[in-house]
Amino acid sequence: MSGEGSKGGPIRVHLIVGAPTHDTNYVRLELLKALHENPHVCVTIGDDFSDVGKIAAAQALVVYSCNVSPDDAQLDALEEFVEGGGRLFAMHATNALIRFTDGPPIIAQGIEIPGQVDTTDTNPRFTRLLGSRFLAHLLLGPMHVEVTETGSGLLSGLAAFDVVDEPYVVELTGPAEVLLTARFGGRNPGYVLSDWPEADYPQMYLRGQGRGEVLYLNLGHSSGRYDFLPLMDEGPASRGPWETDGFRAVLRRSLDWVTRA
Template structure:
């Protein structure tokens, strides 16, 4: 076997876990534990998208980030990798760009349209964290087959949609996204889990999974009073993550 040839049976995964205002250590560890349940998955972990060689040689990609934006060259390489058959499991804040305005509100500017078109959406705002009901939009799809509607306390993502999406889970909302520049939202359904096909590959995006520890709002706040785990406290969330990993590794099977 040559040094560039992958051993038989091995599945290579890249995990990008980094960003602002979230307990990235917690999310990274939980994802690594789930990936380790499949013994032939080997994982490399990075804080951004700059190791394009690792990504291009990966069978699938998992990202849990907040306000981590690849360069244009990296965005184009990611799109090409997916189009060539790659599978990308994008979680929670992967599609976020956050900028604090002088008035204290949080803006989500359109600074990376190519990246957001690849992901299929861009996070814009969320109402205050609270309970909401997640519905199954396509119960016939294997990724959500047998999943029942469930209540979750988490960030309800309000996003701009930039592609044709195959929505698997969704929720509805009408009201105010307090603290964000785009505050008022009319009644609509919003995707929670969707597939965004590109060429021979696809992005699987799950918006749930907020988490925050005591020190994750620095330097804005020295201490955040409450640990937040949100959907990570629900068995159904881990079920969805395991299904996503099975879908991602299937690209090599």
């Protein structure tokens, strides 16, 4: 990665990693290592959106979360950051705000959950800022990802690639340039919205808001053997796409983009 902060000073990045059922320690470490390839980057760390002072002081935000819903004051800070010209790079389940329905437990891919996963939008202001809301994902498995970007140049020259990941279905909440897609279809009985026809689903997009921009990448699942506590004593460990060159190339481009804020 290249670039410097204003007048040759540090590039201030606030990194938020807080995702139940994901290996947040691994993801945090990998993102920190990648960010610090740029000697001008200075990183602060949080596991939610509560430190609005660090959000306001940042030039770039990188977020990997799941079921973390900012309150109104935190949304004020996030919107002010983006609309004032900041760049936000969000990953994987950041747009996932979930609840469990009443009913019998559901077992999917060896994981027992207390009911079906309900992804009703409980924070429309947040999902509008991100540009999408999470609807469901199919079970972890092979995915072929196509590069579709045309105008931004962010992924220019990258070829299609294969990963092992959770095929994500999201609903775009506003205009966006879709940069990656994956074609799939199937069923995951763990979700209220369980059945998905075969189609091309967005996996990465770029959108503007005010003077700033939001880049969102659905890919990025990682879980360790104890990350599913208390749902189960030990769960399936997976590095997902993190061990593939195609995903790493997209990640490098994304972090380079956000640190040029």
